[in-house]
Amino acid sequence: MTLIVITPTTKRAKSEDSMRRWLDEIGPTEPISREAALHLVCCSDKDLPELLAAARAAKERFKPGVITYSRKVFIPLTNLCRDYCGYCTFRRDPADAGAHTMTPDEVLEVARAGERTGCTEALFSLGDKPELLFPEMRQTLRHLGYKSTLHYLEAMCQLVLRETRLLPHPNPGLLSTEWIARLATVSPSMGLMVETTNTALLAPGAAHDNAPDKVPAKRLRTIQDAGKQGVPFTTGLLIGIGETPENRVDTLLAIRDLHERYGHIQEVIVQNFRAKPEIPMAHCPEPTFGEMLRTLAVARLLMPDVNIQAPPNLNAPYYEELLEAGINDWGGVSPLTPDYINPEKPWPHLDQLRVRTEAKGFELRQRLPVYPEFLLALISRSGLLSEKLRAAADDYGLAKLKRAA
Ligand code: SF4
Secondary structure: OOOOOOOHHHHHHHHHHHHHHHHHHOOOOOOOOHHHHHHHOOOOOOOHHHHHHHHHHHHHHHOOOEEEEEEEEEEEEEOEOOOOOOOOOOOEOOOOOOOOEOOHHHHHHHHHHHHHOOOOEEEEEEOOOHHHOOHHHHHHHHHHOOOOHHHHHHHHHHHHHHHOOOEEEEEOOOOOHHHHHHHHOOOOOEEOOOEOOOHHHHOOOOOOOOOHHHOHHHHHHHHHHHHHOOOOEEEEEEEOOOOOHHHHHHHHHHHHHHHHHHOOEEEEEEEEOOOOOOOOOOOOOOOOHHHHHHHHHHHHHHOOOOEEEOOHHHOOOOHHHHHHOOOOEEEEEOOOOOOOOOOOOOOOOHHHHHHHHHHOOOEEEEEOOOOHHHHHHHHOOOOHHHHHHHHHEOOOOOEOOOOOO
């Protein structure tokens, strides 16, 4: 009998051999398997360049030579929220400093300012169903003349659509089938981050403790209901909130599964947790940039034909590296309003973003809040939304307004 002695060197050689196998599995057309993704998301620094090269090649097969962004204004309709996510700086209780629900005049003022600066997206961000928790919000809504935050959101989307060239993109949290249908008549797309499918983060002391709207099954249900109605949908994951690399892969797979069934996922955002002094998770470690790159590359390889986005302001100054990981979109960037979700991380100046995108060999193009591949189905309908979309889109389905980026 021959005795095989396992030395650290042979162990390393074996693990390199096994990583080689997963890198070799990356083909030009087929999405990678869960097993490959689980290995690649934890690859060594040595293997990372090869993973990134495969992701970038997949991006180039999908949308060659172009990186898009959406020029937007951020409309924080209300920052009251019934959830208490451990990483959130946006939410307020009614008595907190800075608690605010915008009036229709304020909404219109921001939208008109955005119109003057060439924006095409009005991103409505708001807390989830604050009136269920706060009598103050119920009173505000009564005063404004609406039964619920969603009724008010619908009216404000309608107002912006009617009075400006901007197209609304609401992010209101969980939605019923009925509300998806209602909002779809006043906005070409909507969004809800899955964030994570890890239910352990609902446990006491974890990121989603006391956040009833962050139950993963409920979020997936909303996205599924949007799929059944053919609503172009933005979603994604938040990394670094207590989940494992395996959870990241499974969250991406849950999104991929919905897209395979309904074909409506217009983009997947990979967002990284940033620690801030005022949040309950102030002392939690942020994910490393290496984790961010690996997650982005694996997202691209799991979903080679889906738009993959990373927010530049949360990763400054490493824009070039994000492009190396296979993204094809910078998301919403505002020339006007701050990122109210991450106010300490200013958006890059759009000239800067263009220079750095072009330096990597890409053209930077302004898109609408709905991606070109989902546009045709929307403009073939009748009504105001369709008219506004036809007026806003160029021949490629991107933004017609040609302004300096
Ligand atoms: S992340 Fe969203 S749901 Fe969670 S507390 Fe903040 S506003 Fe509310």
